[in-house]
Amino acid sequence: MAACSYTCQVNYCCSQKPVIPKFKDLGASVSFNLKPFLTNLEHFSLLMDVPKVILKExxxxxxxxxxxxxFEFVDQPLSPSQSNFAPVEEIGEAVRVTIVQGKIPDDFPEGVYIRNGSNPLFGGLKSTKSIFGKSSHLWVEGEGMLHALYFTKEKGNKWNILYKNKYVETDTFNMxxxxxxxxxxxxxxGDSLAVLVASLLNVMRFGVLHKYIxxxxxxxxxxxxxxxAENHMPQEINIQxxxxxxxxxVxxxxxxxxxxxxxxxxxxGELVxxxxxxxxxxxQLGVISTDGKxxxxxxxxxxxxxxxxxxxxVTKRYNVILDFPLTIDLNRLIIGEQLIKYDKDGYARIGIMPHYGDANSIKWFEIEPCCVFHIINCFEDNDEQRIYQEDLLNLEG
Structure with a gap:
């Protein structure tokens, strides 16, 4: 069976003028400011002999x-070019596909084609209005939904095609x-104060800043x-x-x-x-065993x-790391500037390291500032090993 998918996610935060003080670290500042409040609540619960579970509820x-x-939740409008990201409902059991445009090749393999994409849970992707201002998602940030086509052959080489869809039920989806x-x-x-308050309330209520989409x-x-989606760890799914x-x-x-x-x-067959x-x-970079254990x-x-x-x-011997001037700065979340910034004057480089190397074993190649999201291909040709070793010797010398 083959598994494929198409979608890409990039998060941005609109530029706004600073309206509140700048903190060095959002996570540390949230913890510092909430600690006295939470400590007092725990002390109060002990005095009142209230179970912590009831107190949290x-x-x-x-x-x-x-x-x-x-907060007022409203649907974000979608432009015509974004209409493919409008939500659809779960259909329950798999249904038979009866209309096929064109012809399925006779030698087409049996198996599963699966697509993953954004599918907002409650009727549409939401933005909010409040006394703190407006805040919103990017239009590709709906919950993940799997769409699967199952291809099997019946007698006489007649194709039987079934379709099924289902949400990926992450921890935050279930919440x-x-x-x-x-x-x-x-x-x-959105507005800087609204974004900050939204972040604080998400952490206080759910323990995380964002949904795991x-x-x-x-x-x-x-x-x-x-x-x-790269903002969280993977979810194992039953392909059938x-x-x-x-x-x-792992x-x-x-x-x-x-x-x-x-x-x-x-x-x-190890996974990088x-x-x-x-x-x-x-x-951080990791290599997972062939058996995934x-x-x-x-x-x-x-x-x-x-x-x-x-x-x-990834090639047979090396990992390829992209270090481009598109960066995240948590301080920008606090002061309402762009959370993700492309620095045209910043440096860009490509790093080559052995599969089991460390930071010191990386050979960096400086290039013109640019940004790349997807790598088309990586391969080795002839004498990369010799060139790589000579470059390391030159660096050590």
């Missing part, structure tokens, strides 16, 4: 009521589904299938029923963002992945900035 309900009273209404406040772009790709490893089986953490070895386009090492973070370590290599690439790196290149 009460706090959540209070915050939920505050959001209901303060909102249980609420039966929009819960996460969009915080990708899982709407970018489907990949296979060790005969298992995974749905992924499209049920979500849970987060794939037996606890990986619990961070996971590239939407991992690559297999030719010959060995990476994860970008807004805080250090900015980029363990992380056989994990390393901090030790970049000095957080970059937008959508995928990684």
């Amino acid at each position: 009460t706090i959540f309900k209070l915050l939920d009521n505050f959001v209901d009273l303060t 909102e589904k249980n609420l039966k209404k929009p819960g996460f406040i969009p915080n990708i772009e 899982s709407n970018t790709n489907v990949f296979e490893h060790s005969k298992k299938y995974y749905s992924i 029923t499209l049920e979500t089986l849970g987060n794939w953490t 037996n606890g070895a990986w619990s961070q963002p996971f590239t939407a386009h991992p690559k297999k090492i030719p010959d060995t 992945t990476m994860g970008i973070n807004p805080l250090k370590p900015y980029l 363990q992380m056989v290599h994990k390393v901090d690439v030790k970049l000095n900035r957080c970059i937008i790196c959508h995928e990684i290149g």
Whole structure:
């Protein structure tokens, strides 16, 4: 069976003038400012002999009521070019495809074609209005939905084609589904104060800044299938029923963002992945065993900035890392500037490292400032090993 998908996600935050002080670290500032409040609540619960579970439920309900009273969720309009991202409903059981335009080749292989894409949960992608201003998502940020076509042959070489769709049920998807209404406040772009308040409320209510949308790709490893968007770890799926089986953490070895386009090492079948973070370590690289049961290599690439790196290149012996001047700055979220910035005067480079190398083994090639999201191909020709070793000797000398 083959698994394929097409979609790409990039997040931006609109430019606004600063309206509140700049903090060095959003996560640290949130923790620092909420710590006295949470400590007092815990102390109060002990005095009142109230179980912590009940206290948490009460706090959540209070915050939920505050959001209901303060924020108005409205559908974001879609332009004609974005109409393919309008939501569709889950259809339940698989249905037979009876109309086919054109002809399916006789030698077409039996199996599954699967597509993953954005599909907002509650009627449309939401933006919000509140006393703090407006905030919204990017138009590609709806929850992930899998669309599968199953091709089997009946007697007489007649094709039997079934179609089925189903949401990828991530942790945050289930949170909102249980609420039966929009819960996460969009915080990708909008008025700076509204974006900040939305981020704080999402953390206080759900424990995370953003939803885990899982709407970018489907990949296979060790005969298992995974749905992924690079802001979270993958979700294993049942390729026949499209049920979500849970987060794939490689037996606890990986619990961070996971590239939407991992690559297999030719010959060995090991899987190379990476994860970008807004805080250090900015980029980590991992090699997963052929059977998918363990992380056989994990390393901090030790970049000095957080970059937008959508995928990684892989050849028989090397990993290809893209370091371009499209960067994330959490401070910009606080002061209302663009969260993601392209610096035309910044540096750009391509890094080549052995599969099991570290930051010191990377050979960097400086190039003109630019930005690349997808790598068409990576391959070795003749004497790359000799050139690579000579360059390392020159650097050490």
